[in-house]
Amino acid sequence: MALKINSAIAVCGGKLLKLSHFSSCTGTDMDVNLYLPKQYYTSIDDSKLIPSVLYLSGLTCTPQNASEKAFWQIQADKFGFAVIFPDTSPRGDGVATDPEGSWDFGLGAGFYVNATEQPYSSHYKMYDYVHKELPEVLAEEFGSKVDFFKNISITGHSMGGFGALSGYLKNINRYKSCSAFAPIVNPSAVPWGQKAFTGYLGSSNKEAWDGYDPTKLIKHVENLNGNKILIHVGSNDPFLEKHLRPHLLQEAAKGTFWEGKIEVNFEDGFDHSYYFISTFVPQHAEFHAKHLGLI
């Protein structure tokens, strides 16, 4: 569990920490980046913890991609929250990956679920890792000034957008708000999700699939505080029709506590890249800042 600070890089008014630690969930060393905003270094009010935003990256990413390209830092400084950038899968010797070597399953594609099928169940416990172990590990080092448990919001991109939606609905009393960039919303019904769920959860385990699928979860989770879920997706996203299909979440919400609360913004001309993400990070930052009590 001991956290190693590999580097502390000055960015904007704060620091990006490149961290690593042994994870008992995954049985591997895990990399994670943490942006501590300027308020971490300058605040004189120690009685108020700095809230945090958990950002889950998409297929193939490491903690570096979003740290370098999504440009959360200036927003984190503006509002005063920390940003957590976990890795997208366990890595290292002995970690199984797709036997076909594809980029949409296995290494870099953990889908934020707890695998039940061999050989993946040995290490691919990304659900427990990001929602349970990681906050404990970070709090051990930074918990006296940053809140990783109670005043925290969740967001992510693509596979990580799925991870955010799924993790939010499964922990509705935990996260203050949820947003997503170009998320997979109905993994059970689209190729990326079906491949991942088949590999990690087994082809016939419908209960396990439903237990992670936002379009199923949303029917059983009350939305007591009336929060909306904020989604942006680009109209030129090449994965929109085949893998993302965000309208399916809106349809699933009909007749539930969430009807009318799934805000999907189609953005004309935008694609699936970090150019898209970085453009709309300011809106998502403001959304979360409101729910975190920062504005």
Added chain:
Amino acid sequence: MALKINSAIAVCGGKLLKLSHFSSCTGTDMDVNLYLPKQYYTSIDDSKLIPSVLYLSGLTCTPQNASEKAFWQIQADKFGFAVIFPDTSPRGDGVATDPEGSWDFGLGAGFYVNATEQPYSSHYKMYDYVHKELPEVLAEEFGSKVDFFKNISITGHSMGGFGALSGYLKNINRYKSCSAFAPIVNPSAVPWGQKAFTGYLGSSNKEAWDGYDPTKLIKHVENLNGNKILIHVGSNDPFLEKHLRPHLLQEAAKGTFWEGKIEVNFEDGFDHSYYFISTFVPQHAEFHAKHLGLI
């Protein structure tokens, strides 16, 4: 010369165009990125051309690095200027590189000079390329709305910071303003510069070396409009003492028109990365916007 638009990516309020064209200077195809701000797409005042900022990247970079990580786009939209991201050297079959395969000479390390020494003189004509041919090529396609000749400023990072200082001082009536991020200011006196100048210009051609060295040029160039040159450098930059040494430009400016006009900001804790660049891009953008008549 014909410009090929390989893609037009929506970013912030404008578009990042990934372009390529055959260069008669370098005798190769060249990649270049161009960010056209929202004003390009929305302005109804066609009588006023959109100014531009030429950003010269550092060692090893392609046009992609700064496009993805420096985050000029939001600033370009804010003030209303285009940003040009050229490549750092010719590339392709037949382009000589460092026989030792290092990353600080040859491919990705053209140093924005016109090589006179074989085998580099066949293709390494980056000075003529960025200051003469490239604006002509871009103007052919976008010149009716963007000013690439008269209302243009120049900036860059590291090797590109040298390129910006050198190109500015050699074209004092061309560029409206110059800034640099962690620049090499006295290439004749530091290892990176000495290696490049020896390879491209010959070891004994002092006149050619002086003709590109900002600490020499500054003694012969009048600063008629009284503009300062804006420089930022990180106190934790690992190249500061060996390769950058920005105080040498301030010292060289003593007794010249430029005395007191070289503003070097040492930024505590910052390194040489895009995290450093992106943090200070807003200040450089505002500096250039003033000189481009945008504020």
